[in-house]
Amino acid sequence: MDWGLTADQEMIRGMVREFAEAEIRPNAGTWDKEKEFPSETFAQLGELGLFGMVVPEEWGGAGLDGVAYCLALEELGRTDASTCVAISVTNSVYCAPVNKFGTDAQRERWLRPCAKGEWLGAFALSEPEAGSDAAGLTTRAERRGDEYVLNGSKAWITSGAVCGAMLVFAVTDPTSDKRRISAFIVPREHPGVTVLHKEDKMGLRSSCTNQVSFDECVLSCDHLLGGEGDGLKIALDSLDGGRAGISAQAVGIGQGAYELARDYVQEREAFGGPIGRFEGLRHELARMAIEIHAGRLLYLRAATLRDRGARNTRQAAIAKLHASEAANRIAYQAVQLHGGYGYVTDYAVERFYRDARVTTIYEGTSEIQRLIIARAVLATAQAGTA
Numbered sequence: 001m002d003w004g005l006t007a008d009q010e011m012i013r014g015m016v017r018e019f020a021e022a023e024i025r026p027n028a029g030t031w032d033k034e035k036e037f038p039s040e041t042f043a044q045l046g047e048l049g050l051f052g053m054v055v056p057e058e059w060g061g062a063g064l065d066g067v068a069y070c071l072a073l074e075e076l077g078r079t080d081a082s083t084c085v086a087i088s089v090t091n092s093v094y095c096a097p098v099n100k101f102g103t104d105a106q107r108e109r110w111l112r113p114c115a116k117g118e119w120l121g122a123f124a125l126s127e128p129e130a131g132s133d134a135a136g137l138t139t140r141a142e143r144r145g146d147e148y149v150l151n152g153s154k155a156w157i158t159s160g161a162v163c164g165a166m167l168v169f170a171v172t173d174p175t176s177d178k179r180r181i182s183a184f185i186v187p188r189e190h191p192g193v194t195v196l197h198k199e200d201k202m203g204l205r206s207s208c209t210n211q212v213s214f215d216e217c218v219l220s221c222d223h224l225l226g227g228e229g230d231g232l233k234i235a236l237d238s239l240d241g242g243r244a245g246i247s248a249q250a251v252g253i254g255q256g257a258y259e260l261a262r263d264y265v266q267e268r269e270a271f272g273g274p275i276g277r278f279e280g281l282r283h284e285l286a287r288m289a290i291e292i293h294a295g296r297l298l299y300l301r302a303a304t305l306r307d308r309g310a311r312n313t314r315q316a317a318i319a320k321l322h323a324s325e326a327a328n329r330i331a332y333q334a335v336q337l338h339g340g341y342g343y344v345t346d347y348a349v350e351r352f353y354r355d356a357r358v359t360t361i362y363e364g365t366s367e368i369q370r371l372i373i374a375r376a377v378l379a380t381a382q383a384g385t386a
């Protein structure tokens with residue numbers, strides 16, 4: 001496989017890096033402290049075409065491939081993971097499935113404005129009693145004549161309070177085993193939709209994460225995405241794309257924390273010189289650099305497979321598991337290399353440490369990634385393939 005990036009991919013990475021360094025890095029600490037969602041910066045990101053990166057230009061998107069998209073997420077993660085997660089959700093698990101499974105009429109109405117950057121999208125799969133066990137969700141969409149009526153609650157919805165529309169997964173056929181669930185495009189401002197509690201999080205504090213409830217929320221049939229019963233397939237396919245993106249976000253968080261540590265050990269002096277001259281610390285930096293490099297190669301492979309139209313479930317799970325666990329190890333070590341200064345909010349490294357933590361939890365925990373990988377490994381072993 002050729003790992004060289006194309007001129008377009010390099011250009012996107014450079015453009016996002018330039019924007020992030022100028023507009024995001026100087027403000028990310030304040031947004032985090034004040035738990036402030038940076039609406040103006042998101043308006044700029046929308047104008048730059050970062051809401052619908054992989055959406056074809058005919059539907060208002062930037063028409064990029066998944067590799068360019070992941071490179072952009074890495075750059076955002078490197079400066080501010082909160083900004084990165086909202087961009088990741090709107091691209092991977094809102095725009096991508098609406099583009100892939102929607103009709104032209106749905107794309108016109110629910111994809112074009114988001115891809116053009118007018119509003120963010122959200123993904124409402126998890127519920128208070130169903131996270132890892134997403135197939136066990138209970139939000140109900142009951143067919144009544146030409147309409148569906150939605151009742152239930154969703155939890156942990158990234159951008160729930162600031163999105164224009166969300167993809168909501170609900171039970172349409174409680175008697176079915178495999179085709180219980182369907183996907184619906186639901187505008188945030190719609191009768192029967194209430195955005196509730198905003199979570200007070202350890203990290204990603206400027207991203208809003210909300211509970212959302214549906215109470216006799218009436219939807220015409222044109223809100224159904226794909227066919228009735230296709231919901232779980234749509235959710236799992238979206239998450240395969242999403243996990244490559246979360247891997248890139250995690251690599252970005254690791255890269256950002258590593259750079260802070262690398263610079264700090266060259267400035268901080270102890271025992272008559274910079275602490276970076278101590279071999280023990282140099283080995284730590286080498287370990288961090290290797291983990292980042294491996295994570296980057298893994299997400300590039302997961303994204304490349306998807307760009308080629310191949311199934312990337314196993315590769316995306318491997319990339320997500322490695323990159324997210326590595327981001328936590330790297331951010332931990334970056335705080336350690338800062339000594340006491342790593343433990344106070346005057347230094348950005350503590351934000352990276354807090355932000356890294358969630359990457360092993362959302363879009364499937366590490367334990368769930370291991371289940372997915374083990375299933376794939378055993379299936380290939382039985383089939384006698386590598």
Ligand SMILES: Cc1cc2nc3c(=O)[nH]c(=O)nc-3n(C[C@H](O)[C@H](O)[C@H](O)COP(=O)(O)OP(=O)(O)OC[C@H]3O[C@@H](n4cnc5c(N)ncnc54)[C@H](O)[C@@H]3O)c2cc1C
Binds near residue numbers: 125131133157362
């Ligand atoms: C900041 C944040 C943003 C999020 N954004 C979104 C979003 O936009 N949309 C959305 O739908 N969801 C979102 N989520 C939800 C997230 O995907 C879930 O939290 C995650 O899937 C885990 O589900 P849970 O919290 O219910 O934990 P549980 O499923 O209750 O898991 C608890 C523990 O049990 C383990 N476990 C569960 N089942 C198994 C098993 N079979 N084998 C081994 N171990 C197991 C888990 O790994 C975990 O360690 C977000 C979460 C957070 C924290």
